[in-house]
Amino acid sequence: MRGRLVAVLAYIGAAVTLAIAACVPFVLMGLFTKAVAHAGLHVDDAYSGGTVVRSVTRTSETGSYRIDVYRTVRPHALQQIDPFVQIAFRPVAALPKRVCEEVDLDGDGQADVRVSFTVPADPKARPAGEVVALNGKYQSFRMPGSYSFSELMVESGGAVVVRVPLAQGR
Numbered sequence: 001m002r003g004r005l006v007a008v009l010a011y012i013g014a015a016v017t018l019a020i021a022a023c024v025p026f027v028l029m030g031l032f033t034k035a036v037a038h039a040g041l042h043v044d045d046a047y048s049g050g051t052v053v054r055s056v057t058r059t060s061e062t063g064s065y066r067i068d069v070y071r072t073v074r075p076h077a078l079q080q081i082d083p084f085v086q087i088a089f090r091p092v093a094a095l096p097k098r099v100c101e102e103v104d105l106d107g108d109g110q111a112d113v114r115v116s117f118t119v120p121a122d123p124k125a126r127p128a129g130e131v132v133a134l135n136g137k138y139q140s141f142r143m144p145g146s147y148s149f150s151e152l153m154v155e156s157g158g159a160v161v162v163r164v165p166l167a168q169g170r
Contacts, residue, residue, distance in 0.1 A: 045073045046149070049086035049161070054107060063094035068159075069105055072166070083166040084150040085138070087115065090159035095119050099129075105138065105164065113138055113164055117153060127153050127160050139165045 045051075050070040057066050070086040085105045089095055098118050102111035117129025130142040131153075143153040150165045 044076075045071075046075065046079055046081055049073065049088070049163070056103075058101070060094065060096040062096060065094040066090055067101060067103060069103065069107075072106075082148070082150040084163045085166070087162045087164065088159040089162070092119060092123075092155060092158055092160060095160065099160070102134070110135075113140075115162055115164075117143070117160065117162075119160065120155070123155060125155075127155060129153060131162060131164055133164075133167070136167055139167055141165070 042048075050073045052068045053071050055066050055068050057064060059065075066089075068088040068090065070088070072083060072085050074083045075081045087103055087105070089099060089101075096119070098116070100114065100116040102114045104110060105112040111134055113134060114132040115129070116132075117127040120127055126144065128143055131138075131140055133140045139151070141151050148165075150163055152161070152163045154161055
C-alpha cells in the first residue's frame with residue numbers, strides 16, 4: 001500500500017512539475033522582454049536599413065505617400081556587404097502604378113539618384129525598375145538583375161524598399 005502511495009505521489013509531482021515548466025515561460029516573458037529592452041540590443045543597420053534621417057511626402061492619383069531616406073549604412077568588421085543608403089516608398093497602396101522620383105540621399109539639396117519602378121499588382125512579386133545615379137557617389141542598377149544585400153528593390157512591410165550602393169571607394 002505504501003509503495004502504491006509513493007508511486008501516485010511521484011506521478012502527481014511529475015505532472016505538477018510539467019505544468020509549472022510549461023507555464024514559467026509565459027509568466028517570465030514580460031521580465032525577459034524588459035531585460036532585453038533595457039540591455040540596448042537592436043537589429044543591426046545592415047538588416048534594418050538604419051535610421052530615417054529625412055522624409056518627403058508626395059501625392060499621386062491614389063493618395064499621399066512618403067519617401068523615407070535612411071542614414072548611410074557602412075559595414076562593420078567581418079560583414080561582407082557594400083555600403084548603401086536605403087529608401088522606402090510607403091504605403092504601397094498610395095503609390096502610383098509607375099513611380100519615378102529623383103531623391104536627395106545625402107541631404108545637400110541636390111538629387112543624387114533617379115528611382116523608377118513599377119508597383120506589381122501581386123504583393124509577392126518584386127518591383128521591376130532601375131536606379132540611375134545622377135552623380136559619382138552612388139551606383140546605378142536595374143531590377144530584376146543580380147541581387148545583393150546592398151543593391152535591391154523589394155516590397156516589404158507595406159513599403160517598396162530600395163537599397164542604393166555607394167560607388168566604390170566612397
